[in-house]
Amino acid sequence: MKKIMIDLDETICSPTYLEEVNKYMKTNYRYEDIDTYFVEDIIPVKEREKFLDLFYQKANVYQNAKIMPHAIEVIEELTHFYEVYIVSAFVDKRRVAESSIMAKYKYEWIIKNLPFIPPKQIILTGSKDVILCDIKIDDKVSNLKGYGEIKLLLDHLHNRKYSFEELESLGIKRVHDWLQIKEILLGGNLE
Numbered sequence: 692m693k694k695i696m697i698d699l700d701e702t703i704c705s706p707t708y709l710e711e712v713n714k715y716m717k718t719n720y721r722y723e724d725i726d727t728y729f730v731e732d733i734i735p736v737k738e739r740e741k742f743l744d745l746f747y748q749k750a751n752v753y754q755n756a757k758i759m760p761h762a763i764e765v766i767e768e769l770t771h772f773y774e775v776y777i778v779s780a781f782v783d784k785r786r787v788a789e790s791s792i793m794a795k796y797k798y799e800w801i802i803k804n805l806p807f808i809p810p811k812q813i814i815l816t817g818s819k820d821v822i823l824c825d826i827k828i829d830d831k832v833s834n835l836k837g838y839g840e841i842k843l844l845l846d847h848l849h850n851r852k853y854s855f856e857e858l859e860s861l862g863i864k865r866v867h868d869w870l871q872i873k874e875i876l877l878g879g880n881l882e
């Protein structure tokens with residue numbers, strides 16, 4: 692069986708980082724307003740440390756994470772034809788010690804919402820690039836570079852700066868939703 696690694700944040704689910712930022716800043720930003728990868732980058736630099744202190748003490752951005760349309764059902768179908776690994780980075784370089792709580796929240800979310808994924812196929816890591824898989828699905832271009840025969844980039848505002856040509860030269864295909872991923876990985880070429 693071919694191995695697929697699937698990213699968690701903004702690929703399977705959307706954790707509520709922006710809601711935490713809005714709560715802290717008393718703002719009302721929507722995801723359409725943000726084109727940076729880390730939403731907290733919209734907080735002024737001198738405020739950011741205070742935000743991170745509160746964030747790591749109080750927030751669980753997975754508690755009300757929104758699931759991407761059709762993600763769960765398509766991933767379940769993929770498990771019948773592929774060895775599926777959920778691979779998520781949890782280390783925040785700014786807060787190395789406090790990051791451990793994110794591994795717990797991510798793990799809890801995955802076993803609750805993707806119960807058909809064997810726990811040994813959940814990889815919480817600091818380095819996605821050392822993991823060799825045949826197929827990669829992610830919303831971050833740097834996570835798709837390197838090894839892999841099929842690399843799918845889930846379209847988001849923050850990755851639109853990459854042109855078709857640029858992605859093509861890296862062997863990456865932009866996809867718009869999970870039904871398109873299903874079509875590519877399960878449509879036609881399987882018996």
Ligand SMILES: [Mg+2]
Nearest residue numbers: 698700701830
């Ligand atoms: Mg991601």
